[in-house]
Amino acid sequence: MSVISQSDFQRKRARRKWMGRAFYGLCLLSVAIALGMLAVLLVYLFIQGITGISWSFLTSFASRHPDQAGIKAAILGSIYVVMVAGVTSFVLGVATALYLEEYAARSKFARIAKINIANLAGVPSIVYGILGLQIFVHSMHLGKSVLAGGFTLGLLVLPIVIVASGEAVRAVPPSLREAAYGLGATRWQVIWHMVIPQAFPGILTGVILAVSRAIGETAPLIAMGALTFVPFTPDSPLSRFTVLPIQIFNWTSRPQEGFQEAAAAGIIVLLVILLVMNAGAVILRNKFQNKSGG
Amino acid sequence: MGLVIACGAGTTDIDGSSTVFPITEAMVEDWGESIGGSARLVIGVSGTGGGFKKFCAGDIDINNASRPIKASEEQKCAEAGIEFIELPVAIDGLTIGVNPDNDFAQCITVDELHTMWSPESEGEIKHWNQIRPEWPDQKLQLYGPGVDSGTFDYFTETINGEAQASRGDFTSSERDNVLVRGISGDRGSLGYFGYSYFVENRDILKMVAIDSGVGCIFPTDETINNGSYSPLSRPLFIYVSKESWVKQDVKDFVGYYVSYERAELLRDLGFVAFPESVHALITDRFERGLTGSIFGGENPQHGTVEEILFENQ
Numbered sequence: 354m355s356v357i358s359q360s361d362f363q364r365k366r367a368r369r370k371w372m373g374r375a376f377y378g379l380c381l382l383s384v385a386i387a388l389g390m391l392a393v394l395l396v397y398l399f400i401q402g403i404t405g406i407s408w409s410f411l412t413s414f415a416s417r418h419p420d421q422a423g424i425k426a427a428i429l430g431s432i433y434v435v436m437v438a439g440v441t442s443f444v445l446g447v448a449t450a451l452y453l454e455e456y457a458a459r460s461k462f463a464r465i466a467k468i469n470i471a472n473l474a475g476v477p478s479i480v481y482g483i484l485g486l487q488i489f490v491h492s493m494h495l496g497k498s499v500l501a502g503g504f505t506l507g508l509l510v511l512p513i514v515i516v517a518s519g520e521a522v523r524a525v526p527p528s529l530r531e532a533a534y535g536l537g538a539t540r541w542q543v544i545w546h547m548v549i550p551q552a553f554p555g556i557l558t559g560v561i562l563a564v565s566r567a568i569g570e571t572a573p574l575i576a577m578g579a580l581t582f583v584p585f586t587p588d589s590p591l592s593r594f595t596v597l598p599i600q601i602f603n604w605t606s607r608p609q610e611g612f613q614e615a616a617a618a619g620i621i622v623l624l625v626i627l628l629v630m631n632a633g634a635v636i637l638r639n640k641f642q643n644k645s646g647g
Numbered sequence: 648m649g650l651v652i653a654c655g656a657g658t659t660d661i662d663g664s665s666t667v668f669p670i671t672e673a674m675v676e677d678w679g680e681s682i683g684g685s686a687r688l689v690i691g692v693s694g695t696g697g698g699f700k701k702f703c704a705g706d707i708d709i710n711n712a713s714r715p716i717k718a719s720e721e722q723k724c725a726e727a728g729i730e731f732i733e734l735p736v737a738i739d740g741l742t743i744g745v746n747p748d749n750d751f752a753q754c755i756t757v758d759e760l761h762t763m764w765s766p767e768s769e770g771e772i773k774h775w776n777q778i779r780p781e782w783p784d785q786k787l788q789l790y791g792p793g794v795d796s797g798t799f800d801y802f803t804e805t806i807n808g809e810a811q812a813s814r815g816d817f818t819s820s821e822r823d824n825v826l827v828r829g830i831s832g833d834r835g836s837l838g839y840f841g842y843s844y845f846v847e848n849r850d851i852l853k854m855v856a857i858d859s860g861v862g863c864i865f866p867t868d869e870t871i872n873n874g875s876y877s878p879l880s881r882p883l884f885i886y887v888s889k890e891s892w893v894k895q896d897v898k899d900f901v902g903y904y905v906s907y908e909r910a911e912l913l914r915d916l917g918f919v920a921f922p923e924s925v926h927a928l929i930t931d932r933f934e935r936g937l938t939g940s941i942f943g944g945e946n947p948q949h950g951t952v953e954e955i956l957f958e959n960q
Contacts, residue, residue, distance in 0.1 A: 417669065584689075
């Protein structure tokens, strides 16, 4: 065993330090690229679209005149559809996660089901649109309605909710369950009073992610039959509808310059809605977290 | 639930071609305003073929079509027991324009247009004498509408055989003014636009006749209407389901749509309206509810739109 010479040591140490700095620089560069792209996109949208946002833009229907065109039908359509999707995926997703994690945790069936659910999350979204068209629009006779659109998007984001809820349920310490059982609680009482409140913040995070994805989806809704031009707001669950991404897509594909501005303004509104929804959910989550912690 | 069903049923569903979409959209908007803003008509854009699929499944009331119905589609409709009323609504016409000082290009064949605009000609065809040897060795400057426009789709489909297939090295602008100024300031230029746009700028542009094998034909109201200016003009249609025809909303809306009073609106949108007599025939055809296809289907008839309509009334 030889002792490393002083000069060798210093050279190697300098190299190690250099490597460390280089890696740090690489990471920083990646962050800068990601944030830079986002900043460019936002600044570009802001410059192009901010002048297009006005009260009349928010409260007018689509029009062939760019200066009169608005997103009233699209905003309300998006909100209603996403609400239906959120409720559907929340109810089905949480129940599925509880079954897989609490009732059938160690069964072979649960293992196979979990693998398949993870795979479902990777199915192209348009496939859900075709599914929605067959099941909800035709077989269930819901038509090209808010309900059919909401259910379609609900199915699309269901895997996200199941996976997130499953993880939240699994993260509840077994000691809590055992203590409850030890006091004579039934399985139903343990799940209802211990597991769900403890896992709720995690479940909510999953639902936020899911709904954020749903609000930006276009392809499955187009496949399902959502429309491009709707001159009224949805007034019942079976009403026809359009959503913001479809309206924006329609405007970007038009030749007149005014519609490009309207599209940028529409994107800003979509981002703001997304931000408000996320912020609301984060506040809710923190509230539940504090409650269960204290 | 009663309310829910009632609301869903009162809507008129329109779908189909993206070329016809701007016309139908404008009609829905204007008709809605004329009746006080309570129109319950919705429009989707699935393309002519996609629209016919829904139409013949009984999903929609009206299909926007940039071509007549095909025999296979007509058969599907017949199998499902869907009867329809076929109505021409406007003409989509394109014009080739050159610089007013250009004294050699009077008439151009469809093949020459293909040589000029095909994707393979990109970077290769740069001078007029490459198109026709007797034309001068002048630099060729091409101008065309933006790739998102229906005009671009129609031109590429007709001349290059596939929608959106075009050389990329031409000056492309969504603003027609840019095209007109470019062409009028450049001796070796050539471009294409909607016919109605050309008419507004005929003093600073020169139009070129098209030879599709039967001699040179200039686009005029007459040659476009009688179909002899081919293949750069085509009638556009709407197909109304006979079952929907009885609905008052549909009757009022389509009546408004096909009236000659909308000629001005059609011109504003860049399309060509039929002569008043043809609009009268179309209105009559709709009011009487005459079903079946006379422009497409199993045995399409030949002649001008007016002749075909007249003989089948």
